[in-house]
Amino acid sequence: MRFHPGRSFLALVSALTITSACSSGPTLTYELHHELGVHFEAAGTEGAFVAKRIGTDDIPIVYNAVRAREPLPPAETFRPLATLVLLETETVGSLDEPLTWSGEGAYVQDWHRTHSLRTALTDDAEWVYQQTADEMGRDPYEVWINRLGYGNTNVRGGQGSFWMDGTLLIDMFQQTEFMALLASESQPFDRSAVRDIRNELATIAGDGWTMTYQEGRVPGSGTEDRVGWLVGIVEVGDVEWAIAMNMDVDWDRTIDPDARVNLTTTLLEAVGITSNG
Known part of the structure; x- marks a missing residue:
């Protein structure tokens, strides 16, 4: 077990260090922290959790490793990367360039x-990302997603939003890799x-800490429960x-937002x- 500066001894005593091989x-x-399951139970749900200290060789903290390795659509958690690609390719000139809904x-x-891209991030306006993806095409996304090794790197299947429809998939370890990249100087x-986009993401703060994050909701079928993402720094x-x-998360959104x-x-x-x- 590796000691993490700033973490209490009580948080470490129940942890197990696991090496896991997976065919995928x-x-x-x-x-591995099995004891975190009580908090999911208290919230009336099931899930998983991964945390990795950025810029170190420290091993990640994990609850429910099997689920954490399950690839899922990134859904709205793809928006920070999508925004960066739209700016980098100059498909959109700036975070504040006006974007008009096509009516479709x-x-x-x-x-x-x-x-604008800024208000699309803060107001959860999905049409902005769908419409700009249609205008730009998938090639620039494919170039950047492959360059970054983001998820399974697939943008070519499906007819809709590839980040929603199961074409592009990402697991929780890969999500933390991208969050670490956003925080990196390299x-x-x-x-x-990158700084501007981080500043537009949701933020919550406590005693001596701040969390910047993006949520997402994986689409389901009919009344099936969905999966809710939260990724951040x-x-x-x-x-x-x-x-x-x-x-x-409940399909009818009855769980506390x-x-x-x-x-x-x-x-x-x-x-x-x-x-x-």
Whole structure:
């Protein structure tokens, strides 16, 4: 077991260090925390959690490793990368360039107005990403997704939004890799664009820590429960963590809309990342 500075002893004593081989991916070593299951049970759901200290060789903290390695559509968690690609390719000139809805597609009524990439991020306007993807085509996405090794790198199947329809898939370890890239000084995108996008993501703060995050909801069929994503970067002093959490969410949205955020902050404290103990 490796000691993580800033984490309490109590958060470490129940952890197991596991090395796991999987036919669908590389061998991984991680710190397994079975005890986190009580927090998912208390929230009335099932899920998984991964946290990796950025810029170190520390092994990731994991709950439910089998689920964490399951590839899923990134859904709305793809938006930070999509925004960077749209800016990098100059498909959209800036975060504030006005984008006019074409009138095609059935979307939430509040989205049917002029947006920008900035407001699309903050107001959850899906049409912006669908329409700009149709205009730009998939080739630029394919180039950047392959360059970054994002998920399974597939953008070619399906007829709709490839980040929603099961064409592009990503697991939780890969999600933390991309979050770490956003926090890195060595990432390949324009640094000012990355900073601007991070500033537009949702943020919650506690005693000595800040979490910047993006949520997503994997589409389901009929009344099947969906999977809700939360991915982000947690800053604790001068230490940064890349995190990913997913959980089952009701198809009719009866689960508390803040459940993912509340559960994630509980998990962060339970493993000693944000606790002062």
